[in-house]
Amino acid sequence: MSQFIYIINLVFQIISLAIIARALISWFPISPYHPVVTLLNQITEPFLAPLRRLLPSAGGMDLSPLVAIILLQVIERILISVLIGGPAF
Secondary structure (H helix, E strand, O other): OHHHHHHHHHHHHHHHHHHHHHHHHOOOOOOOOOHHHHHHHHHHHHHHHHHHHHOOOEOOEOOHHHHHHHHHHHHHHHHHHHHHOOOOO
């Protein structure tokens, strides 16, 4: 069971780091066709696109990465607590 929890934790960390990397890369003039940018977009877009549709515009700032990371952490905690049979928070 602990290996399964480790894998869940690892997957959520990878997704969160990909979201952070994508947000940081957006500050620099890097081609959207660069392989790293393309990979990050493929990993993160399924999480960010639905949030962009739901969130209001905040003066030109995209808050979807921040909200996505918070939601991922909440979902991870709930999932792990269900697996170990304890409280989520």
